[in-house]
Amino acid sequence: MISSDVRPSSLEGQGSPAVPGPPGYPIVGALPKVMKDPLPFLTQVTREYGDVVCLGGFGSQKFYLVTHPDDIERVWKTHHRNYVRGSNFQLLKPLGGDGLFLSEGDEWRRQRKLLQPAFHVTRLMGMVETINASIAAMLERWGREIVPGQPFNLEREMMSLLIEVSVKTLFGTDVAGDTATVHETITTAFSILHRRVLSAVPFPWWVPFPRHVRFLRAVAELDKVVYRLIEQRRRSGVEGSDVLSTLLSVRDEDGQPMPDRQIRDQVVTMLVAGHESTGATLSWALYLLSRYPEVMRRVQDELAVVLGGRTPGFQDLPRLPYLSMVFKETLRLYPPFWMITRTPVADDVLSGHRVPAGSILMFSSYVTQRRPDFWPNPEAFDPDRFLPENSEGRPQFAWYPFGGGPRVCIGARMAEMEALLVLGALLQQYELHAVPGRRVEPAAMLSLRPKGGLWMTLHRR
Numbered sequence: 355m356i357s358s359d360v361r362p363s364s365l366e367g368q369g370s371p372a373v374p375g376p377p378g379y380p381i382v383g384a385l386p387k388v389m390k391d392p393l394p395f396l397t398q399v400t401r402e403y404g405d406v407v408c409l410g411g412f413g414s415q416k417f418y419l420v421t422h423p424d425d426i427e428r429v430w431k432t433h434h435r436n437y438v439r440g441s442n443f444q445l446l447k448p449l450g451g452d453g454l455f456l457s458e459g460d461e462w463r464r465q466r467k468l469l470q471p472a473f474h475v476t477r478l479m480g481m482v483e484t485i486n487a488s489i490a491a492m493l494e495r496w497g498r499e500i501v502p503g504q505p506f507n508l509e510r511e512m513m514s515l516l517i518e519v520s521v522k523t524l525f526g527t528d529v530a531g532d533t534a535t536v537h538e539t540i541t542t543a544f545s546i547l548h549r550r551v552l553s554a555v556p557f558p559w560w561v562p563f564p565r566h567v568r569f570l571r572a573v574a575e576l577d578k579v580v581y582r583l584i585e586q587r588r589r590s591g592v593e594g595s596d597v598l599s600t601l602l603s604v605r606d607e608d609g610q611p612m613p614d615r616q617i618r619d620q621v622v623t624m625l626v627a628g629h630e631s632t633g634a635t636l637s638w639a640l641y642l643l644s645r646y647p648e649v650m651r652r653v654q655d656e657l658a659v660v661l662g663g664r665t666p667g668f669q670d671l672p673r674l675p676y677l678s679m680v681f682k683e684t685l686r687l688y689p690p691f692w693m694i695t696r697t698p699v700a701d702d703v704l705s706g707h708r709v710p711a712g713s714i715l716m717f718s719s720y721v722t723q724r725r726p727d728f729w730p731n732p733e734a735f736d737p738d739r740f741l742p743e744n745s746e747g748r749p750q751f752a753w754y755p756f757g758g759g760p761r762v763c764i765g766a767r768m769a770e771m772e773a774l775l776v777l778g779a780l781l782q783q784y785e786l787h788a789v790p791g792r793r794v795e796p797a798a799m800l801s802l803r804p805k806g807g808l809w810m811t812l813h814r815r
């Protein structure tokens with residue numbers, strides 16, 4: 355049920371003006387243009403048509419692009435009860451099942467409460483050693499395998515590292531034998547998902563196209579491993595600081611443990627939501643640092659003063675404020691979840707425009723976070739934007755790579771911790787340079803990734 359505070363009032367009973375938008379084709383409107391090249395197109399229509407842009411759509415199910423921070427705050431925070439996740443989330447159903455990411459209403463509230471302890475600061479602290487061990491192993495391997503000055507695909511390295519880190523922080527460190535299978539299945543599933551996001555007609559997964567069959571087979575393989583790991587841990591009774599331990603120990607109001615199916619949905623959700631987003635952010639951060647030597651120098655100075663060559667620990671993280679701003683500024687320019695949808699349950703009014711129940715609202719943090727009215731010189735990489743004195747007067751929702759309101763990313767702190775640990779260790783040993791002449795562009799797929807990988811060269815410091 356929708357509470358009275360979510361009812362629109364300002365246009366109630368009045369005719370509302372049509373929402374402006376670019377010309378398009380009959381029925382589908384401008385949607386084909388969105389799909390062809392979303393980032394420049396959505397940026398341009400926002401500049402041309404304003405805070406709410408109609409992009410066409412089928413019948414009453416119109417698509418609106420919403421980019422003003424006040425509207426985002428209304429939808430995500432103050433009036434969130436009037437909104438449900440859009441149908442584009444259903445794409446993730448075979449992976450996320452009925453886990454936190456895809457649940458709604460009371461069921462979501464129940465799950466969120468149960469899962470919150472897995473991200474408590476003491477749990478995060480307990481993960482640091484595991485994460486640092488994976489980082490050290492990667493850096494050691496780089497020293498052996500990567501020829502200085504020879505281009506290598508940094509993005510692939512970051513994704514592999516984040517899959518390993520996610521598996522170990524979720525399931526514990528005694529899963530070495532299964533990491534390869536999880537890596538393989540999740541990489542296959544994601545490569546297919548990425549292409550699916552851009553397909554004009556999203557056929558359901560059960561339609562037996564070869565790529566659908568491969569996707570479902572990869573998910574089934576992943577499930578086999580996950581159920582076995584749950585079973586093993588349940589039998590062993592060992593308590594660790596991993597997420598699986600928390601899930602096995604939680605009880606609902608009736609004192610009942612979480613059923614295996616639900617544990618599976620939650621851990622796979624975390625795996626899916628956590629590895630790719632953080633891996634992509636790290637790739638972009640390292641790319642941006644290679645393009646901005648002055649920023650890189652300040653990072654290295656901070657690391658030298660605070661760590662002096664040591665591996666960073668949990669207690670060091672608050673002492674790395676500049677690196678933390680580098681992380682935030684990277685997420686401003688390249689937010690992994692560059693487009694998220696919501697659907698109003700009842701009509702609402704955003705920036706003076708009526709958005710009807712059932713329509714699809716598209717929120718692009720990529721576009722909002724590059725709006726020149728909130729971010730002067732928006733294309734420049736400038737971590738100092740996040741200094742308190744430079745943030746005054748900027749609306750909270752001018753930056754929302756982790757979403758906001760009650761459904762804000764549950765793993766945001768964990769992601770920042772992982773990123774700072776990786777950057778802190780890596781940048782003390784190596785410098786990375788972009789390969790001259792190779793264009794680096796974002797590909798807007800399920801997440802924002804460098805098109806064709808990110809080719810860099812490695813140099814020991």
Ligand code: HEM
Binds near residue numbers: 631689
């Ligand atoms: C840089 C890294 C990350 C980014 C940019 C990111 C971004 C987001 C965003 C934008 C949402 C909100 C989606 C919506 O409201 O529709 C979200 C939700 C979520 N994220 Fe993250 N995420 C990151 C890392 C992680 C990690 C490391 C985990 C877990 C290990 C995680 C788990 C989740 C879950 C479970 C949700 C659903 C929360 C709910 O609905 O209550 N994320 N994330």
